[in-house]
Amino acid sequence: MDLSKITSKHFETALNYARAIVDCKILANLDRRLACERFLKDLTRTDIDFRQEQFDFVINLIEGTIHHVQGEDRNGISYKGQPLLLTDWQKFVCVNLFGFFEKDSDIRRFKEALIFLPRKQGKTAFSAALTEAKSILDRRSGSKAYIVANSVKQTLECFNFLVDNVNELKEDVEKLRIRDNNQEHSISINFGDGTSDIYAIANQEDKLDSLNCNCLVLDELHSWKRAGAKKYTLMKNAMKAYRNKLLIGISTAGDIPDGFLANRLKTLQKVLNGSITDSAYDSYFIFICKADQDEEGNILNSKGEITTIDDPEVLEMCTPSINVTVTLEELLDDASQAMNEPQLKTEFLNKTLNVFTNAMDAYFDINEFRSSDMQYDWTLDDLARLPIVWYGGADLSKLHDLTAGALYGSYKGIDICITHAFFPKLAAVKKAEEDGIPLFGWKEDGWLTMSNTPTVLHDDIVNWFISMKQKGFKIKLVGFDKKFGREFFFKMKKAGFKIKDQPQYFYKKSEGFRHIEVKVKNKQFYYLHSDAYEYCVQNVRAIEKTDDMIQYDKLDGDGGVQRIDLFDASVFSCCQMLEDMAYGNVGTEWLNRKY
Structure with missing residues (x-):
């Protein structure tokens, strides 16, 4: 692969991030390290192309036009109204999703993605911004995107973020229509040279049938039960009319250890470690941030040794936005409470260390x-x-x-x-x-x-x-x-x-x-x-x-x-x-x- 024409500063950021993790200069869990190794290997391949125009457009659009709607930085200063500046790991994701193409083609390589993160990593804002940027990028094809979550309330987190941001586009587009009522939550934009529609819907069978889109964001996949594969396939088939499509699953862990997400996670981990080499997964982008575990579910540190849930090294390894959206001190406080109060431990394991557990009342591990x-x-x-x-x-x-x-x-x-x-x-x-x-x-x-x-x-x-x-x-x-x-x-x-x-x-x-x-x-x-x-x-x-x-x-x-x-x-x-x-x-x- 010829990278001599790649001059993007965002590519440099992603490349340096990947190298730092592979060289252990940044503490990271095994799956994230394998994802970075995969990226570096992909850059040496000759059967795919790599270009900078689309990821430059996406990152510049997000950082230049999208702002925070709530929150505070680590010093307590309000984020509201401030530009949404992407972290290194978020740029790494964008460079992967919008940088690789099929050989001698305008068709992007990655059609599916799993972004598996602990809570408080900025995933709601990032997924919403990514949806808007992709919709604008693909507007000439009549872009249509759906944000799907378990409840209307959850989808509205993303939708309200988008509404707050797209309102500022009114003067720059031919037509902007926002519907936000009990029947529909949608944004329709006519740019003159293309259109973009974004819908926020709940994860209900009657609302998932007959979808037709080129972008799907599936939020909180951890709550999908064991038969979730049918629902996932149904939504994946909704994108058959497009070539440059993208289905993004973004979630934390949960307490259904043999549910759809847990089983999908096991498969994708095998893709990263080389156990599965099927070409069907070459179009699947994988970014997994979780605590490392042995076969019995024990938490491991960077040396592969069994450790406790309040190990600072473990907390840093599984938290990509550490000291940006959440501090190590806050995580250590949460860990101490979880160790002292068993009722808090399961939630801490699920949402902070991002590992699957049994339901709290289950007798067996x-x-x-x-x-x-x-x-x-x-x-x-x-x-x-x-x-x-x-x-x-x-x-x-x-x-x-x-x-x-x-x-x-x-x-x-x-x-x-x-x-x-x-x-x-x-x-x-x-x-x-x-x-x-x-x-x-x-x-x-x-x-x-x-x-x-x-x-x-x-x-x-x-x-x-x-x-x-x-x-x-x-x-x-x-x-x-x-x-x-x-x-x-x-x-x-x-x-x-x-x-x-x-x-x-x-x-x-x-x-x-x-x-x-x-x-x-x-x-x-x-x-x-x-x-x-x-x-x-x-x-x-x-x-x-x-x-x-x-x-x-x-x-x-x-x-x-x-x-x-x-x-x-x-x-x-x-x-x-x-x-x-x-x-x-x-x-x-x-x-x-x-x-």
């Missing part, structure tokens, strides 16, 4: 399960060949909803749990959308079977146990609460399985629950990397009773939309193993008794 699971990599075929005695369990309490079967065994001290879900196909689409359950993803991955009937049939679950037996799994005993399906009970007997009536009393399930908990903490629990099982584990809420017994339920209680059925089935099967082991020991002692 899913990172502990994942860390244990990642120690092993047996396939089903491998497990079928091992000398393991397997114990089964099933949760058939609601055949019109999620139903589960499980096998549980132990090999050289490692507990292994194989789970499988069942769901009626007729209700799958509705429940996947309404309740945010990725049923079709589980089906593709082999963790779920869909019944072609209004309810799951007992035969479906029986056939799964038969198929596992045919694969070579030595199933000694299956536990099941007979009151939830005598038909299943007798069909399992008829199929040749030894099945035992296992009432679902919490004091009985407590033993299996505690056993799994201990095995997970000792990294001796393997569940074949099942996303479906992880989903259920994250939805478990538990209350400790007398004698350390545990009573568990789903997070949102009766009538809620979350599911724990696969975890339930694993507990049933674990209880069967523990009871059989106990009876086996008693029998051995009796046979070996001394007279």
